[in-house]
Amino acid sequence: xxxxxxxxxxxxxxxxxxxxxxxxxxxxxxxxxxxxxxxxxxxxxxxxxxxxxxxxxxxxxxxxxxxxxxxxxxxxxxxxxxxxxxxxxxxxxxxxxxxxxxxxxxxxxxxxxxxxxxxxxxxxxxxxxxxxxxxxxxxxxxxxxxxxxxxxxxxxxxxxxxxxxxxxxxxxxxxxxxxxxxxxxxxxxxxxxxxxxxxxxxxxxxxxxxxxxxxxxxxxxxxxxxxxxxxxxxxxxxxxxxxxxxxxxxxxxxxxxxxxxxxxxxxxxxxxxxxxxxxxxxxxxxxxxxxxxxxxxxxxxxxxxxxxxxxxxxxxxxxxxxxxxxxxxxxxxxxxxxxxxxxxxxx
Ligand SMILES: [Zn+2]
Numbered sequence: 057x058x059x060x061x062x063x064x065x066x067x068x069x070x071x072x073x074x075x076x077x078x079x080x081x082x083x084x085x086x087x088x089x090x091x092x093x094x095x096x097x098x099x100x101x102x103x104x105x106x107x108x109x110x111x112x113x114x115x116x117x118x119x120x121x122x123x124x125x126x127x128x129x130x131x132x133x134x135x136x137x138x139x140x141x142x143x144x145x146x147x148x149x150x151x152x153x154x155x156x157x158x159x160x161x162x163x164x165x166x167x168x169x170x171x172x173x174x175x176x177x178x179x180x181x182x183x184x185x186x187x188x189x190x191x192x193x194x195x196x197x198x199x200x201x202x203x204x205x206x207x208x209x210x211x212x213x214x215x216x217x218x219x220x221x222x223x224x225x226x227x228x229x230x231x232x233x234x235x236x237x238x239x240x241x242x243x244x245x246x247x248x249x250x251x252x253x254x255x256x257x258x259x260x261x262x263x264x265x266x267x268x269x270x271x272x273x274x275x276x277x278x279x280x281x282x283x284x285x286x287x288x289x290x291x292x293x294x295x296x297x298x299x300x301x302x303x304x305x306x307x308x309x310x311x312x313x314x315x316x317x318x319x320x321x322x323x324x325x326x327x328x329x330x331x332x333x334x335x336x337x338x339x340x341x342x343x344x345x346x347x348x349x350x351x352x353x354x355x356x357x358x359x360x361x362x363x364x365x366x367x368x369x370x371x372x373x374x375x376x377x378x379x380x381x382x383x384x385x386x387x388x389x390x391x392x393x394x395x396x397x398x399x400x401x402x403x
Pocket of ligand 1: 137139140141142186187188189190191
């Protein structure tokens with residue numbers, strides 16, 4: 057049985073790490089993120105970045121024309137700052153400028169890029185840098201061929217690229233303690249079409265709830281989430297996931313103890329694996345939690361759906377003490393932090 061006396065202290069140690077689109081919380085969260093990056097020393101930046109990234113972002117360097125990896129790319133997706141992950145441009149803003157560097161005619165709105173006068177090398181130019189980490193990106197010129205008239209000339213080394221999925225339905229499997237909680241949380245999100253509670257990550261075939269609770273099947277309590285990546289990104293799903301459970305406590309969530317309650321992500325593709333590893337690295341690098349993240353990241357093999365009475369458990373049993381004591385506060389927190397992402401507030 058789930059224990060009623062879960063500790064709520066875990067919430068206190070979660071720092072603000074929220075989706076960029078969450079305007080309600082953005083200013084505060086953005087300040088926290090910016091502060092974190094601005095405090096990094098040169099040595100820490102060197103350890104974090106590849107040499108060519110350090111040269112451009114931290115030493116105002118310029119890569120040789122036609123040498124960067126994004127000069128000719130046309131793939132759909134988002135270009136973000138290689139220093140801090142702030143989303144800066146999309147493929148729709150990119151054009152072929154025949155100058156040897158990736159060029160954009162505008163930036164993603166929200167004051168993400170800072171312009172500064174640059175009189176170095178005997179030229180009068182305007183340099184552009186990331187508003188969050190201060191990393192140098194390149195320069196902006198007013199000779200752009202589109203309606204904006206702007207040409208953001210950016211070094212490839214200053215950017216990371218996250219391709220946009222062209223699928224309208226994807227599946228991810230997550231475990232973060234009792235599946236009643238996790239299911240209730242993800243059910244609320246716009247773009248999530250199905251959430252099923254079940255077991256995964258172990259070896260026993262067709263496990264029952266009782267067997268899983270004994271802790272010898274190797275399975276974790278998980279939810280299998282079907283979502284539309286055009287509406288909600290995996291990154292946002294993972295932000296919710298990492299914010300609403302404690303990924304630093306091994307085989308334990310509050311008073312629920314055992315390997316079946318371990319924090320686990322079962323990825324269904326290599327793209328998913330990269331996104332998950334990237335987020336965990338970012339959270340660890342920025343000390344988002346007091347302790348390192350222990351979330352297991354493994355390839356998905358098989359999912360066993362749990363017994364019927366576990367499905368929609370919170371919706372059906374809201375008045376139960378466990379639901380009131382453990383799940384309700386998480387739902388409140390979800391509402392508070394991710395209001396923009398919820399179905400009832402949907403577009
Ligand atoms: Zn940055």
